[in-house]
Amino acid sequence: MKPLFHINPTDPMPIYAQLERAIRFAITTGGLRIGDRLPTVRQLAVDLRINANTVAKVYADLEQAGVVETRRGVGTFVRETNGTFARQVRKDEDLRPLAEHFFADAAALGFTVEEALAFLITHFAQARTHGSGTER
Amino acid sequence: MKPLFHINPTDPMPIYAQLERAIRFAITTGGLRIGDRLPTVRQLAVDLRINANTVAKVYADLEQAGVVETRRGVGTFVRETNGTFARQVRKDEDLRPLAEHFFADAAALGFTVEEALAFLITHFAQARTHGSGTER
DNA sequence: ACACTTGTACTAATGTTATAGTACAATCAA
DNA sequence: TTGATTGTACTATAACATTAGTACAAGTGT
8 A cells, every 4th residue: 555655865955844834734634533542653764765754853843843743662542632724824825835846847838827726626616526535 | 137046945855956956947948048158157157145055066966967068267057958958758747746845835825726727827927029139 | 368157066064854773762462 | 660662862073054254257348
């Protein structure tokens, strides 16, 4: 089966940032639910082929942020007080760098902004009927 | 007037990567057009409050990638042979992983697919009507 | 020739990121 | 208690990113 998270070691984005983003994404999209246990520090390090210290720091950061709860000797779990993001100030402008990233990458493939945007609208407009189906 | 590029020094993404992306994005969206001259290394460093070396490296990378052309003593210009990539087989489906990446990042910030898409449409729908005016 | 601008090439210093390895603390099960 | 599991803490090392400063190379204009 496919691993829950992905890391691209060639991406200029630091590994810890990629992993934190991946975990937050999994929680946001239901790949991980409240109470779910995350892989152990050591196991995830092996799976992603990164250092255990890096994983441990990400877990610590997420703990600090209130996203997960860690119990020594037991594991790390998705926290219930998961209003996590709803609590923080979500400014629309935070989306801009992400959008720039997308359009820049699309341009590298030869797509114009219009073409890329058209693709998104066509394929993701009613993404609600997606129902990613496979739950754990 | 607003600067052409933005850098967020607190973003875990390295500054050089942010800048390279921003420049590619500006070219893609028409903020910079073929033949347009980029700010000088030193000037851009001052504007963005980053080091000139960092800017120089980004320009060198973009030169290497064929995105810009540099002429010593004159400046750095957006390259015409910018269709570089347009020449290759462009399949719409190639955009899917980029789109998923974007929505994943947006979700990590707490945005739904609809919200992220709405932002794109609002801010990038008619990016063509930029008309920066100043030609060389 | 001269001054000026622009990109390029260095050195050096500092901070961050990632790795390897070891050890310890807390929890659980037998 | 013993052993296994899990998160945490620490040292040390290497690589990368950023900055500051200086100097040089190539082009333009007077």
